[in-house]
Amino acid sequence: MVSVLTLLPLFITLLxxxxxxxxxxxxxxxxxxxxxxxxxxxxxxxxxPLKKLLKMNPRATSLRAQRTxxxxxxxxxxxxxxxxxxxxxxxxxxxxxxxxxEFHLEQLALxxxxxxxxxxxxxxxxxxxxxxxxEGVQSMAYYQRPLAVxxxxxxxxxxxxxxxxxxxxxxxHRFRYLVDLISGFPRELGLSARQVTECAVxxxxxxxxxWDIEILTAKAx
Amino acid sequence: MGPQTVRPNSxxxxxxxxxxxxxxxxxxxxxxxVAYLLFARSTIQYQSEQALYCAAQKHKSKSDCAMExxxxxxxxxxxxxxxxxxxxxxxxxxxEVQWTYQxxxxxxxxxxxxxxMLNAKALPW
Numbered sequence: 001m002v003s004v005l006t007l008l009p010l011f012i013t014l015l016x017x018x019x020x021x022x023x024x025x026x027x028x029x030x031x032x033x034x035x036x037x038x039x040x041x042x043x044x045x046x047x048x049p050l051k052k053l054l055k056m057n058p059r060a061t062s063l064r065a066q067r068t069x070x071x072x073x074x075x076x077x078x079x080x081x082x083x084x085x086x087x088x089x090x091x092x093x094x095x096x097x098x099x100x101x102e103f104h105l106e107q108l109a110l111x112x113x114x115x116x117x118x119x120x121x122x123x124x125x126x127x128x129x130x131x132x133x134x135e136g137v138q139s140m141a142y143y144q145r146p147l148a149v150x151x152x153x154x155x156x157x158x159x160x161x162x163x164x165x166x167x168x169x170x171x172x173h174r175f176r177y178l179v180d181l182i183s184g185f186p187r188e189l190g191l192s193a194r195q196v197t198e199c200a201v202x203x204x205x206x207x208x209x210x211w212d213i214e215i216l217t218a219k220a221x
Numbered sequence: 222m223g224p225q226t227v228r229p230n231s232x233x234x235x236x237x238x239x240x241x242x243x244x245x246x247x248x249x250x251x252x253x254x255v256a257y258l259l260f261a262r263s264t265i266q267y268q269s270e271q272a273l274y275c276a277a278q279k280h281k282s283k284s285d286c287a288m289e290x291x292x293x294x295x296x297x298x299x300x301x302x303x304x305x306x307x308x309x310x311x312x313x314x315x316x317e318v319q320w321t322y323q324x325x326x327x328x329x330x331x332x333x334x335x336x337x338m339l340n341a342k343a344l345p346w
Binding site: 025030214 | 267277279311339345346
């Protein structure tokens with residue numbers, strides 16, 4: 001019995017070591033899975049404004065054609081010098097411009113919605129990693145617009161919004177933060193083991209106008 | 222007063238200590254084995270998750286991910302026999318690790334899908 005008691009320190013040391021390893025792995029794993037889940041949820045939510053924006057393109061094309069026609073009518077009637085015809089052509093042109101403006105505001109609203117989604121996901125991530133005592137949370141987008149799309153023609157009142165050539169890397173959102181893996185241990189020990197958790201998730205075109213979620217990076221160093 | 226007889230007891234302590242030492246040795250080995258097995262389980266679980274993330278990345282092949290997984294486990298667990306398998310489909314990634322040591326065997330299968338990634342409530346998956 002006494003001999004077994006002398007082994008108590010060994011037994012306790014082993015127990016502490018195994019528990020510490022288990023705790024550290026679990027914390028690493030949790031920090032990483034939260035990162036990936038939040039970034040994936042963000043991209044999943046971004047699918048909606050992206051699909052809507054792309055679906056608006058035929059209407060944008062049609063409005064531009066109407067505008068070209070209206071502009072041509074104004075030029076033609078102005079050449080004829082017949083005031084009622086000029087007035088009618090100008091009225092038609094104004095109506096088309098109004099439609100284009102309204103339409104463009106809808107497009108911009110979708111982009112604003114996408115920006116809101118990115119910001120909300122960032123806030124949610126910050127909240128979710130609070131219990132892990134994460135520090136230095138960085139949230140990075142890689143394109144000037146909240147969706148990796150560009151207007152074509154760029155200066156038109158109702159442009160088509162088309163996905164950029166390098167869509168997947170530019171659409172990504174990357175989170176990066178530091179997690180102290182042994183923050184639950186007594187502070188008196190003065191231990192610290194900070195680990196960088198980083199993840200990047202994006203979208204890539206799937207089948208039948210669908211968008212698939214793609215993990216670009218998942219690091220825990 | 223007759224002459225005192227001294228009983229020779231040399232070796233007796235050793236004989237008595239031997240079974241106890243053996244028992245203690247067995248006990249310590251058992252403890253170390255249990256600790257190693259528990260550590261192995263945590264390591265395999267963690268490294269399997271890393272392999273799932275690897276498989277989910279389009280630019281990485283399943284053989285690369287399997288090799289990374291094998292190396293990572295072997296680095297952490299120098300003793301034991303290991304077999305790994307990583308599979309990637311369009312929307313489903315799986316890993317299977319079989320690890321055997323001294324007659325103890327772990328078989329860990331893990332699966333990740335985009336749906337799980339989005340909806341899992343209990344993390345890590």
